[in-house]
Amino acid sequence: MFTAYTADQIRTAERALMATLPEGTLMRRAATGLAAVCAALLPRVYGSRVVLLVGSGDNGGDALYAGATLTGRGAAVTAVLAGSRAHEAGLAALLAAGGRATGHSAAAFSPGGAAAPRHGDALVTHETAVWGGGGDADEARRAVERADLIVDGLVGIGASGALREPYAGLAEAAGRAAAPVVAVDVPSGVDSSTGRVEGAAIRAAVTVTMGARKTGLLVDPGATLAGRIELVDIGLGPYLPDPDVTALTRASARGLLPRPAAESDKYRRGVVGVAAGSDHYTGAAVLAVGGALNAGAGMVRYAGPARPAGQVRARWPEAVVTELDAPDVDAVGRVQAWVVGPGLGTGEWARELLRRVLATDVPVLVDADGLNLVARDVSLLRRTAPVLITPHAGELARLTGTARGAIEAAPLAHARAAAAELGVTVLLKGSTTVVAEEGTPTWVNGTGTPWLATGGTGDVLSGVAGSLLAQGLGAREAGACGAYLHGLAGRIAAAGAPLTAAGVAEALPAAIRELNEIPAASQR
Numbered sequence: 124m125f126t127a128y129t130a131d132q133i134r135t136a137e138r139a140l141m142a143t144l145p146e147g148t149l150m151r152r153a154a155t156g157l158a159a160v161c162a163a164l165l166p167r168v169y170g171s172r173v174v175l176l177v178g179s180g181d182n183g184g185d186a187l188y189a190g191a192t193l194t195g196r197g198a199a200v201t202a203v204l205a206g207s208r209a210h211e212a213g214l215a216a217l218l219a220a221g222g223r224a225t226g227h228s229a230a231a232f233s234p235g236g237a238a239a240p241r242h243g244d245a246l247v248t249h250e251t252a253v254w255g256g257g258g259d260a261d262e263a264r265r266a267v268e269r270a271d272l273i274v275d276g277l278v279g280i281g282a283s284g285a286l287r288e289p290y291a292g293l294a295e296a297a298g299r300a301a302a303p304v305v306a307v308d309v310p311s312g313v314d315s316s317t318g319r320v321e322g323a324a325i326r327a328a329v330t331v332t333m334g335a336r337k338t339g340l341l342v343d344p345g346a347t348l349a350g351r352i353e354l355v356d357i358g359l360g361p362y363l364p365d366p367d368v369t370a371l372t373r374a375s376a377r378g379l380l381p382r383p384a385a386e387s388d389k390y391r392r393g394v395v396g397v398a399a400g401s402d403h404y405t406g407a408a409v410l411a412v413g414g415a416l417n418a419g420a421g422m423v424r425y426a427g428p429a430r431p432a433g434q435v436r437a438r439w440p441e442a443v444v445t446e447l448d449a450p451d452v453d454a455v456g457r458v459q460a461w462v463v464g465p466g467l468g469t470g471e472w473a474r475e476l477l478r479r480v481l482a483t484d485v486p487v488l489v490d491a492d493g494l495n496l497v498a499r500d501v502s503l504l505r506r507t508a509p510v511l512i513t514p515h516a517g518e519l520a521r522l523t524g525t526a527r528g529a530i531e532a533a534p535l536a537h538a539r540a541a542a543a544e545l546g547v548t549v550l551l552k553g554s555t556t557v558v559a560e561e562g563t564p565t566w567v568n569g570t571g572t573p574w575l576a577t578g579g580t581g582d583v584l585s586g587v588a589g590s591l592l593a594q595g596l597g598a599r600e601a602g603a604c605g606a607y608l609h610g611l612a613g614r615i616a617a618a619g620a621p622l623t624a625a626g627v628a629e630a631l632p633a634a635i636r637e638l639n640e641i642p643a644a645s646q647r
């Protein structure tokens with residue numbers, strides 16, 4: 124399991140650790156780890172051209188010290204000092220090792236790049252011996268263009284708001300360069316606590332993060348911009364509080380996934396009920412049942428009107444189908460959890476069926492039209508057994524009266540607020556799926572693929588997570604593990620090309636197989 128923390132949590136832990144160590148120890152540890160990752164990325168350190176983008180804080184300090192180490196191994200290192208000052212000891216170390224430093228003006232990094240620095244553009248006022256006035260900007264731009272590796276030490280957890288100039292221009296220049304970018308701690312421009320990006324941001328091949336992962340590295344768009352994450356141990360572990368967010372790794376997903384024991388029978392493995400589909404929307408029923416069957420439930424009981432019931436029967440002979448004449452589930456037989464909502468419609472019949480399902484005493488997953496019905500009457504959610512809701516941003520917007528755009532920009536905060544307000548577990552779907560429950564760290568899932576953004580995949584997810592609920596997982600674990608499996612199945616189904624929701628349901632066994640096949644030694 125990965126854990127991640129907000130900038131404030133990291134700062135507090137760092138202060139406590141720093142008080143026990145001689146000054147500069149942490150930065151040396153951070154820089155050593157950073158230099159090692161940079162060196163490993165270069166085919167050969169000796170003779171490589173490395174450019175450090177250096178801001179005025181300790182993030183720049185990490186970059187400068189790592190640059191000094193790389194200089195010592197024969198790399199040609201140029202520091203582009205972007206701020207009005209730079210970490211003094213770090214800069215001294217770089218220069219003493221034989222590295223170079225230069226300043227720049229914003230103009231040289233505007234798109235097109237060739238503009239000469241105008242009077243007033245020069246934002247850097249370093250008075251170091253290496254400083255060369257207006258020509259610095261061109262020199263810095265050329266260095267970025269020709270680099271074999273770029274190290275982003277502009278800002279880390281001390282950043283606030285959108286990148287200002289000249290930082291923003293430098294981030295854009297790095298984005299145009301051919302060289303891979305290694306971000307120090309977080310990609311500059313990404314909010315380390317939320318993953319939000321306002322304006323320009325670094326797109327890193329690798330992010331070398333110090334002490335512990337930051338939440339913003341696990342939540343999109345930050346997660347995508349961070350690339351691969353390398354964690355450098357600086358000894359922070361004992362000082363960290365409960366994490367802000369957690370994410371399943373393969374090993375921890377495998378640990379959560381129920382598996383049948385020798386004495387299992389279909390009832391003991393978990394029976395899931397699926398109340399979905401309508402005469403209008405038959406496919407949702409077929410897909411939700413497919414997700415439920417392929418995610419390992421011992422049995423799936425489907426309940427719905429004649430048309431979708433016929434289609435479920437035709438596609439999934441394994442499912443036990445009850446054709447409903449009236450909106451109730453009394454005749455369906457015992458289940459350990461219900462999935463209700465996909466394709467259900469929003470009329471009186473659907474509302475009554477939803478009400479009856481929620482009146483049972485087993486965990487219920489509410490999705491799609493079920494959520495649209497709840498949006499009109501949230502009192503439907505009042506029950507004692509667990510409720511897992513699985514909205515996308517639009518559905519959550521209707522449910523909480525919040526603007527959709529606001530939810531998409533800050534999914535963590537909105538999923539948490541909804542969980543607290545509604546008293547349920549919220550699985551908010553998106554490029555990063557978030558599972559929030561009041562009083563516990565929020566799970567985030569990054570196994571998905573953009574190809575999953577297609578009709579019907581949500582119906583499959585509801586079946587998967589409902590199946591896990593029926594197999595005995597708690598709402599939060601069922602949501603997290605369900606999102607993980609669904610994302611993995613999506614990747615397998617897509618394999619770099621468009622997928623269909625039915626394909627995702629069919630890829631679930633392959634996803635489970637992949638989880639189970641990992642040799643214990645290689646698990647993280």
Ligand SMILES: NC(=O)C1=CN([C@@H]2O[C@H](COP(=O)(O)OP(=O)(O)OC[C@H]3O[C@@H](n4cnc5c(N)ncnc54)[C@H](O)[C@@H]3O)[C@@H](O)[C@H]2O)[C@@H](O)CC1
Pocket residue numbers: 137138141149150151153178179180181182183185206277278279280281282283284285286287288290307308309333357
């Ligand atoms: N505190 C510690 O114990 C350790 C810190 N380390 C490094 O230090 C970093 C934190 O250092 P700092 O607290 O100095 O903060 P940062 O270096 O992240 O950023 C602070 C500087 O950036 C400027 N700045 C803030 N927002 C900006 C924006 N939007 N546009 C342009 N400039 C902006 C500020 O004026 C300030 O000078 C970590 O991310 C990590 O890389 C590591 O060396 C490990 C130890």
Ligand SMILES: [K+]
Pocket residue numbers: 182275276277278279306307308309310311
């Ligand atoms: K950075």
